Every structure is written in C-alpha cells, then in structure tokens.
Amino acid sequence: xxxxxxxxxxxxxxxxxxxxxxxxxxxxxxxxxxxxxxxxxxxxxxxxxxxxxxxxxxxxxxxxxxxxxxxxxxxxxxxxxxxxxxxxxxxxxxxxxxxxxxxxxxxxxxxxxxxxxxxxxxxxxxxxxxxxxxxxxxxxxxxxxxxxxxxxxxxxxxxxxxxxxxxxxxxxxxxxxxxxxxxxxxxxxxxxxxxxxxxxxxxxxxxxxxxxxxxxxxxxxxxxxxxxxxxxxxxxxxxxxxxxxxxxxxxxxxxxxxxxxxxxxxxxxxx
Ligand code: 1HA
Numbered sequence: 001x002x003x004x005x006x007x008x009x010x011x012x013x014x015x016x017x018x019x020x021x022x023x024x025x026x027x028x029x030x031x032x033x034x035x036x037x038x039x040x041x042x043x044x045x046x047x048x049x050x051x052x053x054x055x056x057x058x059x060x061x062x063x064x065x066x067x068x069x070x071x072x073x074x075x076x077x078x079x080x081x082x083x084x085x086x087x088x089x090x091x092x093x094x095x096x097x098x099x100x101x102x103x104x105x106x107x108x109x110x111x112x113x114x115x116x117x118x119x120x121x122x123x124x125x126x127x128x129x130x131x132x133x134x135x136x137x138x139x140x141x142x143x144x145x146x147x148x149x150x151x152x153x154x155x156x157x158x159x160x161x162x163x164x165x166x167x168x169x170x171x172x173x174x175x176x177x178x179x180x181x182x183x184x185x186x187x188x189x190x191x192x193x194x195x196x197x198x199x200x201x202x203x204x205x206x207x208x209x210x211x212x213x214x215x216x217x218x219x220x221x222x223x224x225x226x227x228x229x230x231x232x233x234x235x236x237x238x239x240x241x242x243x244x245x246x247x248x249x250x251x252x253x254x255x256x257x258x259x260x261x262x263x264x265x266x267x268x269x270x271x
Contacts, residue, residue, distance in 0.1 A: 006049050012046060021057070022053075025064055026070055032070075032071035032120075034075070037086075038085055047059070050104065060109050060111050061123065063113070069136070071120050102227065102234075107204075107207050108129075111197065118141040118145070121139060121153075125157060126152050131191065138180075139173060142170070165184055178190040220238050248267035
C-alpha cells in the first residue's frame with residue numbers, strides 16, 4: 001500500500017508550500033473543529049505523507065476559521081467505549097495520533113485561533129511549538145463531559161506547566177486566555193489574530209533554515225525523556241539512520257550479501 005498516496009479528504013485540508021511546509025487544517029467549523037474518527041484517519045494519512053515526503057520539512061496544524069483550533073472529540077460520535085466511525089468500531093484513535101506527532105522527525109507547529117479545548121487542547125500540547133492568536137482559549141473539559149486523557153494530556157501537561165497548575169487545569173476545567181497560557185509556558189508566543197498565519201510561517205521558516213538532522217535528533221532526545229523505551233528507540237533510530245549511511249554500516253550489509261566476513265578493522269575509532 002503506497003503510504004504517500006493520500007485518500008480523498010473530507011474533514012481536513014492538506015496544503016503544501018514550495019519551501020517544505022505542510023499545513024493540515026481541521027475543517028469542521030460547525031462543531032468548532034471537533035474531530036470524529038474520519039478526521040483522525042485523515043490526519044494519520046496526512047502525517048504519514050509528510051513523514052515519507054523528503055521535501056516536506058515541517059507541519060503546521062490548525063483549525064478552519066477563527067473560532068476554534070479544535071474542540072476535541074465529537075461528542076455526537078462518541079459511543080460505548082470510544083468514538084465510532086464508518087466501521088462501527090469504537091476507538092480512542094487520537095491517542096495513536098499523539099504518538100505519530102511525537103514520532104514525526106519533523107517539527108509540528110500548532111497555529112491556534114479560538115478554542116483549543118478538551119482533546120483539542122491536547123493536540124496543541126503534543127505539537128512541538130504553539131503560536132496562538134490573542135483570541136485563543138485553552139483548557140481541559142473532560143471531567144465535565146465524562147472523559148479524561150491520562151496520557152500526554154496529564155503527565156506531559158504537568159511537565160510543561162507544573163503539577164499544581166496541571167491539577168488545576170483538570171480538576172477545575174477552567175478556560176485560560178492566550179496570555180495566561182503563554183505565562184504558563186503552554187504556548188510559545190501570542191500575536192494579534194490578523195498576524196497569526198504570517199507569524200506562524202515566520203517561525204516555521206526560521207526552523208527550516210536549520211539542519212534537519214539536528215532538528216530530528218533534538219526532537220527525539222527531548223521525547224526520549226518522557227517516552228521511555230519508545231522514546232529511546234526513536235532517538236536510537238536517528239543514530240541507526242546515520243550509521244546506515246556510513247562506510248562501516250555499509251560494509252556489514254555488503255559482506256553479508258557477498259557471503260564473506262565483514263572487514264570492520266578500518267573503522268575502529270580512536271577514543
Ligand atoms: O477526552 C478525550 C479523550 C480521552 C482519551 C482518549 C481519547 C479522547 C478523545 C477525545 C477526548 C475529548 O475531547 S473529551 C472533550 C470533548 N470536548 C468538549 O467537551 C468541548 C465541548 N465544546 C465546548 O465546550 C464548546 O462548544 C466550545 C467551548 C468549544 C465552544 O463554545 P461556543 O463558542 O459557545 O460554541 P457552542 O455553541 O458551544 O458550539 C457550537 C456548535 O458546535 C454547537 O452545535 P450546534 O448547537 O450549533 O448544533 C456545539 O454542540 C458544537 N460542538 C462544539 N464542540 C463540540 C461540538 N459538537 C460535538 N463535539 C464537540 N466537541
């Protein structure tokens with residue numbers, strides 16, 4: 001199955017710039033860009049496409065319009081034990097999406113106007129950087145609607161804002177302004193709504209000027225701290241990728257295919 005082939009998209013828009021930015025927009029403004037299983041499936045495909053396309057170097061995730069980035073799981077799609085799509089199977093697929101976003105060896109920037117609440121708040125949280133408009137509103141709603149995210153939505157949130165604040169966010173379910181979110185370290189910068197896209201692209205282009213390998217490794221290193229074995233495997237995977245490109249790594253493969261003993265002696269390194 002070609003991963004680079006994108007299916008027809010109904011819930012998201014996927015656009016690209018010539019200089020390597022992929023923009024993914026959740027397009028369900030009538031429900032404040034709440035995600036349903038179809039939305040998540042499309043985001044998964046778009047992320048796989050971005051991952052496997054070398055000319056794409058960075059992703060911007062956003063929501064259609066100015067009222068909401070994302071209001072979390074579409075409550076009308078919520079069934080017994082999860083969110084139910086066309087196949088009738090209840091799933092919590094957004095948890096897989098978080099991991100895909102963390103694993104992407106490219107920077108993901110959340111561009112937030114309006115509400116980023118519930119599962120929508122966690123989506124921005126999992127992004128590497130967040131650029132917020134002055135009208136942005138942040139918060140968790142789970143305990144109000146009978147839900148919670150005990151994964152990145154709680155432990156990673158607590159790493160960012162501290163334990164007391166994270167408990168406040170979840171236990172009280174308050175809404176926080178963009179400025180309050182910036183003061184907590186939840187967002188990187190706050191700009192007037194009309195400057196949101198220009199500022200986000202400015203941040204993106206500053207990242208694009210940097211070494212892609214350095215960026216991928218530093219992202220993996222920062223994830224490793226919180227992602228346990230999965231994080232270490234992501235970080236080590238970057239090392240393996242570079243090792244495969246070395247003469248020493250290539251000698252191992254060549255020797256195996258030529259059915260001879262590998263000659264690693266020339267590669268012994270001085271310490
Ligand atoms: O916690 C999880 C998970 C945990 C573990 C694993 C997976 C998880 C997956 C998902 C989630 C969650 O996301 S739980 C949290 C679900 N989200 C919410 O509780 C937010 C619900 N929405 C609101 O609080 C408000 O709508 C809002 C603050 C975002 C906006 O308020 P506003 O501007 O006053 O607009 P409002 O009139 O409330 O909404 C506009 C329309 O959008 C309404 O529909 P209408 O009356 O026009 O027909 C409203 O029902 C709809 N809407 C908004 N949010 C959602 C929604 N419809 C379905 N689901 C929504 N999330």
